[in-house]
Amino acid sequence: MARMIRPLANLYEQLRRLPGVGSKTAMRLAYHVMDMPAEEVALLAQALTNAKQQIHYCKQCFNLTDAEVCEICNDTDRDRFTICVVEQPQDIAAMERSHGYRGLYHVLHGVLSPLDGIGPDNLRIRELFQRLQSESITEVILATNSNVEGEATATYLAQLLKPAGITVSRIAHGLPVGGELEYADEVTLSRALENRRII
């Protein structure tokens, strides 16, 4: 076509903005939509709108929820003395899949990143301290990622939290289970050595 017809070009442009969707993928998806039954396209459009309209942040922990308070904060069977601090809601999903944690969470919605202009006020740090005052928390586990920003954010939070008399811990870093020494990168390997435990 001399130029792409408007509604198709528009769909292509919108798809193109999604992460990991390059121009070829966006084109393929746009043409695929043309081949989909109209009801299926309507379901997809509706799912997008509904998810965005119905989901917001839990007013306690800032996890995603379609209620006022999320399922985890609402679950009376969980340990209410521990908060695990994570960067994003999807980190909670990963933690829950491991079945290794039964406490509460707090989502920062980002990490400290001065170069991107993200300071403590852009994260849900104030809200974390408000929770420490109103809830009976005894331990805060820092589970930010183990990259530069994640580490810096964990260090920053630890310095603020320790004077408040709360146990502060950091999730362990070392060799992945099933991982082989031979293929481990140097930084992971030296962290695994540093963090060795007497058995």
Place this chain on the structure above:
Amino acid sequence: MARMIRPLANLYEQLRRLPGVGSKTAMRLAYHVMDMPAEEVALLAQALTNAKQQIHYCKQCFNLTDAEVCEICNDTDRDRFTICVVEQPQDIAAMERSHGYRGLYHVLHGVLSPLDGIGPDNLRIRELFQRLQSESITEVILATNSNVEGEATATYLAQLLKPAGITVSRIAHGLPVGGELEYADEVTLSRALENRRII
């Protein structure tokens, strides 16, 4: 989360149905939508709905269009004696990008594939013959893909078209321009030899 919240799980399921979108990509996209501004999500949902509602097949050549007849069929500057037969609307887009063709098109919307139960009646073949009767076509170029189904469809159409006294041609197959002999597959190389031209 013990289970994913409903609107998010629903979005994930709808995204999962798109071609080339596995479970990890669908999950990443679903969480990305949660981070997108509401207006952008609305634009994407609207683009999907609009594209599906406003685009349909050109009543002459079965290309995609938002009008009754597509831009190409409507373009009086084009050669109206030649029809290039392609499998899908996106093949027209590829041909047009090459700027090598100035005639009309006809989209089959598929290829003959007995194993998938796709016979001549499932393609726009009858409509092609109707055009040959009502328009003054002198040549039909068969530009189906060069895989088994594409070749079989081209052969089938050629057998039907030749008795009608129309010039029938097949697009050339050979070495891609810029391609090196050393790296060409055997079939392409033998086709390139077969189709050699005296210079």
